[in-house]
Amino acid sequence: MGGITSFIKRKILRIDRDRWNYQYDKGLWNGLQGIDELARFSVIVGYIKFLKPGQPVILEIGCGEGFLQQRLQTQNYGRYVGMDISDSAIKTAHAQADEKCTYQVGDMDRYQPEGAFDLIIFNESIYYSRHPFLTLQRYATYLKANGLLVVTINNHKHSDELWASIKDGFELFDEATTVTTKTTCVCKVLIPRGVNN
Template sequence: MQKTMSASEKSLSESKLLSKAQRLLKHALGKDNEEKWQEQYARGEWAWLRNLDELAHHSILAGYFMRLKPHGSLLDMGCGEGILQESIPETMYSKYVGVDFSEPIKLAAHKCTERTQFVVGDMNTYVPNEQFDAIVFNESIYYLNNPLKGLQRYAEYLKPDGIFLISIFIKDKHEEIWRQIQSVFPPLDAVTVYNQKGTGWTCKVLTAPKR
């Protein structure tokens, strides 16, 4: 004989189903990852990004910007607490805007000036309110839902002759990201660098198709 659930049992079952649905929705929207990153930043678990063995790829991107777009404007997507911004003297850019989730932005907020801004935002939905000379994805392009479509959207916010500056950790599966985005955005230059531990990054300057 089929057992009839009591009102309390039915309510508990519906609550579990709702909770499961909410978890699945958060996963689909990437909200579970966002909450994880927020918690990790709050606990200081991303402080290793300031280690000496992380310096090389930051320095290459900073050097590209200062050589190719001196005194230009820079949009840094997935900026963290602004480590790349610290590699570029403020006198070398007219405007810097860093975008990331709220916890890293809290750590960067004290550096805000007339030229330097840090904004809370999700790179998959963020809409710049102006065009920039350079847009950076420094170890962050993996977090675009679709890297190629994401760059195509952000290309609308590059000034004429603007550039993308991209650093990607060397891993076999990341070669597909380069293949996809370079089918539309040809590289102007590229550098591969390894630290003493054997960890490597490829840094590239990508140009946008003429509009």
């Protein structure tokens, strides 16, 4: 049974990864660099600089082609770890990274990062976890004391439900909503309840 489960999981992972690779290779996510996506990146950049000035250690889950790290300056982080299921996106991210960055391929539902982080960011990526609440709780165990989670979710018909499903595990530290010509996006800074803070 364990063998079958693991086979199915491997297969699903491969299908997911192939689909994302195909989309990145086709340029279907080039729009993420557009001006109408700038606001949500700018809010996260602002939070990083304000909340963790200096050299924070940052983990970004579902980092895509690394646009968030590219919108930061190298002095804004001590170490930046980006992870994504798409090796194609990670290759692009890696090509533009500096020596303080590590980009890795992985599945957020299974990935086990090394070390502890000041900030863990899910920028438009938590949707893709099979269990968003459990995933955020698991990643919260990789936060340093006083570490924070930063999560963005674009407004769509299930977004309220998604926020409601994670609410109980986290205290809201701050939130900002950006409205562009294309989307409305909510960014929340969350403190995990009862982990290490």
